[in-house]
Amino acid sequence: MPELPEVEVLARHLAPLLRGKTIRAVHVLRSKVIRPTSVKKLEKSLIGAKFTSLHRRGKYLLFELQRSNAGQIACLGHLGMTGRMFLQPKAAPLPKHTALVLDLGRLNFVYEDTRYFGRFTLDNASVEALGPEPLSEAFDADSFALELKRSAQPIKVKLLDQGLVAGIGNIYASEALFRARISPRRKARSLKRDEVQRLHREIRVVLQEAIDCGSTIPLDFAGEASKDRLFYFGTSAESSQFYEERLQVYDRDGKPCVTCKFAVKRIVQAARSTFYCPKCQR
DNA sequence: CACCATGTTCCTTG
DNA sequence: CCAAGGAACATGGT
Numbered sequence: 001m002p003e004l005p006e007v008e009v010l011a012r013h014l015a016p017l018l019r020g021k022t023i024r025a026v027h028v029l030r031s032k033v034i035r036p037t038s039v040k041k042l043e044k045s046l047i048g049a050k051f052t053s054l055h056r057r058g059k060y061l062l063f064e065l066q067r068s069n070a071g072q073i074a075c076l077g078h079l080g081m082t083g084r085m086f087l088q089p090k091a092a093p094l095p096k097h098t099a100l101v102l103d104l105g106r107l108n109f110v111y112e113d114t115r116y117f118g119r120f121t122l123d124n125a126s127v128e129a130l131g132p133e134p135l136s137e138a139f140d141a142d143s144f145a146l147e148l149k150r151s152a153q154p155i156k157v158k159l160l161d162q163g164l165v166a167g168i169g170n171i172y173a174s175e176a177l178f179r180a181r182i183s184p185r186r187k188a189r190s191l192k193r194d195e196v197q198r199l200h201r202e203i204r205v206v207l208q209e210a211i212d213c214g215s216t217i218p219l220d221f222a223g224e225a226s227k228d229r230l231f232y233f234g235t236s237a238e239s240s241q242f243y244e245e246r247l248q249v250y251d252r253d254g255k256p257c258v259t260c261k262f263a264v265k266r267i268v269q270a271a272r273s274t275f276y277c278p279k280c281q282r
Numbered sequence: 283c284a285c286c287a288t289g290t291t292c293c294t295t296g
Numbered sequence: 297c298c299a300a301g302g303a304a305c306a307t308g309g310t
Contacts, residue, residue, distance in 0.1 A: 002288045032305090059289080081289055082307080097307080115306045117289060126290080153300070162290085169288055250288095271302070273286085 004167030005210035011056040018051040025103035058166030080117025130166040141200040148188040156184030249275040
């Protein structure tokens with residue numbers, strides 16, 4: 001469930017559930033996801049620590065914990081393509097691809113990830129390379145324009161660069177460009193001032209709308225029912241219908257453009273699918 | 283069997 | 297040194 005809005009909704013959901021809880025034990029079932037941190041170091045750092053806060057930065061989750069004597073510590077989470085994080089009763093069976101479990105006493109914090117592309121680590125290097133938060137003042141149209149001027153990549157590909165602006169993924173890159181009426185094939189440096197301004201605005205609008213949408217869904221992350229409630233995840237009729245209404249071009253290859261009825265086109269850029277309306281987006 | 287999938291990182295090439 | 301391109305990672309769905 002991994003773009004900025006999904007991670008934001010998850011962070012808001014988990015923050016109050018984790019606050020004040022103390023980690024009794026750490027179980028690493030897939031050491032790959034904690035690299036470069038070692039199992040020993042993670043255990044030593046986390047056992048006995050208490051969750052104090054949880055924030056999102058780009059697509060990352062930043063867990064802050066207080067250790068009884070040793071002061072504060074920060075932990076970084078990332079969902080990769082297929083990761084989920086939730087709380088469940090200690091007695092509940094763990095999902096097949098559970099990568100890490102934090103024993104919180106009565107409850108377990110579970111991180112499961114089918115493809116194991118995600119992370120749960122003490123290493124925060126990747127967060128420091130992130131560009132501005134798109135929904136904050138730090139993301140301003142002028143600096144955005146300057147950055148785009150330095151790139152010869154197609155604008156769609158450039159939007160996926162987390163150093164340009166943090167949190168946009170493959171779905172919202174297509175959606176923002178559609179709303180801004182800009183072709184994903186344009187070179188980043190070729191965008192005119194007003195196009196950059198439209199794109200800057202639509203990035204913020206589409207992400208904020210998605211957060212608002214996700215925030216209204218009754219969330220149940222734990223157990224079996226959790227899997228398919230959110231966003232693009234899930235193929236249950238209820239959730240996919242809910243989601244499809246919000247996506248205007250993504251995954252609509254051959255279907256009529258919601259604005260002009262022309263067929264939406266799928267192309268491949270940097271080995272990823274891009275969807276756009278050739279008529280509306282120039 | 284083929285191709286597709288919400289992401290990042292590492293290695294190579296120019 | 298830097299930007300850009302492509303493969304790799306791992307599993308499951310269609």
